[in-house]
Amino acid sequence: MVSIVISIIAGIVGIVAGIIAGKFIFARDTKKQVEDADQQAQRIIADAQMQAETLKKEKIVEAKERFVQLKSEHDKEVLERNRKISDVENRLKQKEVSITQKEVNLDKQLKDNEAIKENLNRQLEVVSQKRNELEKHQEEHIRRLEKIAGLTAEEARNQLIESLKQEAQSRALSIQQDIIDDAKQKANKEARKIIIQTIQRTAAEQAIENAITVFNLETDEIKGQIIGREGRNIRAIEAATGVDLIVDDTPEAIVLSSFDPLRREIARLSLQRLISDGRIHPARIEEVVEKTRKQLEEQIMEIGERTVIELGIHGLHKELVRIVGKMRFRSSYGQNLLMHSREVANLCGLMASELGLNPKLAKRAGLLHDIGKVPDEETELSHALLGAKLAEKYGENPAVVNAIGAHHDEMEMQYVISPVIQACDAISGARPGARREIMQQYLQRIKELETLALTYQGVEKAYAIQAGRELRVIVEADKVTDNDSDKLSFEIAQKIQTEMTYPGQIKVTVIREKRAVNIAR
16 A cells, blocks of 8 residues: 555656656747747848848939939920020010111102102193193094084994994894804704604504595485485484585485584484484484484593503593593594694604603693693683693693693793693694695785785885795895895794794795896997
8 A cells, every 4th residue: 555655656756757847848948949039030120221221222322313313304494495585585686677677678668659759740740731732632633523524523423333333233143143053053953863763763644634424325215214304304413413414416425514523423323323223303313312422422531541541641630531532533634633642642752752851741741732622612712721721720740731831832831841742743733644724724824924024124025935934035125235134034034933823944035136227228
């Protein structure tokens, strides 16, 4: 037991001794570390002091360099400013010198101007004296001339002005005529080319409408039925249709005479129905004529619609379509109006294409240009103005309205297609075989041509030759000079162009002949 206790105590003592020995060793190590740390700290502080000293030296060097740089820049600015100030001072000195020199020159120039002014005043006085002397000599000279010529200066001046005026008018007229001839030559050449191309591309019939229609019969016995008892049937037909029936010895034929083709067509169809039916009496005649008239109205619409479709014209008012169909039964100087309008429409379309215009619009105006010739009611307006009024009423294009109204120069032409319509109308009406003219109208036109020329002073005789295509005017040589002949020819041609209506063109030739006759005995 005691040994155990002693062992335990010995163990405890050993442990305590170990602990004490460990603490002693730890304390010794810790002291060494502290000493090392102090040494390291002193080294860091020494390094820091060395770096701070180095940095301080560097900053001092940089500050000195910056100071030197700023001082250099400042010195440069001062030098530049001083240089500029010096330049300004030099310029001011130069300006002062220049101003002084100019003042000296100006004083000198003023003195020179004064001398020149005095010299000019002296010369003006001399000129004034010379002018007064010249005026006196001129007045004396004029008095001598007036005494010699027997005319005053005013009269001589007026005569000179009048002679110069006449000469200027003559020259102006000659120049004007030359310009017009040159322009006409060039325009006619181009226009002739376009017109010939247009005519060559258009084929037209040459048939002439007559004022009568021959109605063929199967036998002459039907003539008696048409005449009726005491002529009541033929009177009823004439009263209902407005057509004259000529029943003569012509075998198997009756002649229907009327200026209106529409009435003749109604009479022809009515007779055809009456003969086919066999019942011919006044009541039946009136009934058949009325039915035929209604049927013909439908046929007129069909003709109008077919015409506008064939020509490629769209959007035409129904009333205008009816008027176009109605033209089939009208004629002008023997030329069927619908055929003429179709021909004008085709010509207008071709010519407008050649000229770069709207062919559809031109064709439309060409078809409608004569719608005023088939009015439903009588009116005092000309067919051109009435046609323009109808076209405007039914909503046609303003260019079409103007072309219709202006194709006989009764309205001012405002659109380019208007002269095209006028030209194509003249081409269609003036071509050979298109129209025929009544003898009385032809003679009247010839007489009007000659009368128009005789209204001018100095005209002795006037003859219309070549079927009215040339007017020859013979003037008195003592009253009309050669220059007046040119003027007279021009004026007559202009008056014919503005006051008369004629196909084609009329050439005006003025003849002045001076004859000297003596007799040797």
